[in-house]
Amino acid sequence: xxxxxxxxxxxxxxxxxxxxxxxxxxxxxxxxxxxxxxxxxxxxxxxxxxxxxxxxxxxxxxxxxxxxxxxxxxxxxxxxxxxxxxxxxxxxxxxxxxxxxxxxxxxxxxxxxxxxxxxxxxxxxxxxxxxxxxxxxxxxxxxxxxxxxxxxxxxxxxxxxxxxxxxxxxxxxxxxxxxxxxxxxxxxxxxxxxxxxxxxxxxxxxxxxxxxxxxxxxxxxxxxxxxxxxxxxxxxxxxxxxxxxxx
Numbered sequence: 001x002x003x004x005x006x007x008x009x010x011x012x013x014x015x016x017x018x019x020x021x022x023x024x025x026x027x028x029x030x031x032x033x034x035x036x037x038x039x040x041x042x043x044x045x046x047x048x049x050x051x052x053x054x055x056x057x058x059x060x061x062x063x064x065x066x067x068x069x070x071x072x073x074x075x076x077x078x079x080x081x082x083x084x085x086x087x088x089x090x091x092x093x094x095x096x097x098x099x100x101x102x103x104x105x106x107x108x109x110x111x112x113x114x115x116x117x118x119x120x121x122x123x124x125x126x127x128x129x130x131x132x133x134x135x136x137x138x139x140x141x142x143x144x145x146x147x148x149x150x151x152x153x154x155x156x157x158x159x160x161x162x163x164x165x166x167x168x169x170x171x172x173x174x175x176x177x178x179x180x181x182x183x184x185x186x187x188x189x190x191x192x193x194x195x196x197x198x199x200x201x202x203x204x205x206x207x208x209x210x211x212x213x214x215x216x217x218x219x220x221x222x223x224x225x226x227x228x229x230x231x232x233x234x235x236x237x238x239x240x241x242x243x244x245x246x247x
Contacts, residue, residue: 001043008042010035014051019061020077029065029078036107041114044069049159050121063158070119070162072112079104119163124212126154172212178205185218190243197225 002009010032018025032044052063068075081100111117148169152160160167173181182201186194200221208217226244233240 008035008039009045010042011045011047014046014048014062014066017062017065019058019065020075021061027078029069029074030080032069033074033078033103033107034080036110036115037103039110041110042116044115044117046117046119048121049119050123050155052159053156067158067162069111070117072108074104074107074111076100076104079107119159121155122214123151123154126151173209173214175205175209178208178217181215181218185222193225193229193243196228197221200224 012028012032017028020027020029036042046066046069049066052059052066054060065075065078079100081096081103151169152167155167178201182198182205185201186198189197201218204217204221208214213220229244230237230240
C-alpha cells in the first residue's frame, strides 16, 4: 500500500529489535530516528508485536522503546547528532545540545503528524485455545474466524490503548488463498523449476491450512527446493545458485 501510494516505508521485527545501549549492532530506534529525520512522511511497520509479552530485561527494554514510538516520543539516547562523541556529550557544548533538541522536536512532530505507525502480530495462542476447546481434529470449525473479543483478550492493554479501535483482523488463509499465492510465486522462479515448486507446495498446503502456517509455508517449500537443487548439483554449487536465482 505504501509503494502504491508513493510513500516511504520502514519496517522492523520485534524479534530482531536491538535496543539502545546494546553492546553489539546498531540500535534499531536510532536507525529509525535517522530515517524519520531525513524523510518528509512515511509508514512505519512493526511486526510481531505479540512477542512483547516476555518479562525479561531485554523484552522490557524493547517494549518501552516501541511504546514510546507508538506514542510519538523518542528518548534522547536515540538522537544521534553527527560528529558527537560520548565524551563530547559529557561536555557543555551548547551547539550540540541545541541541535539534538531540534532533531528530537522535528522527529516527534513528524511522528505525530506525518507518519503512520502500523503494527502486526499473530497472537497464535488465541487460535491454540480455540483448538483446545473444539478438539484436535479436522473439524472445519477449527479454522473459522475467531470472535474479535477472543483475540483482544490476548493483546496487552498497552498495545490496545495505543491502537484502540483501529485494529484489523485478517482471517486465516483458505485453500484458494494458498493456491493464489503459489501461482504468483511460481512466476518469480526460473521456468524449469516451476513445476517442482508447485508439486512441493500443493503437497504441503493441506497441513499449512490445518496448522495455520500462512505465508511461512512458501518459505519452507522454497528452502526445500533450494536444498534439493544444490544436492543435485554435486560439487557445482555455483551453477545451482545461478539456476535458483535465474541469473
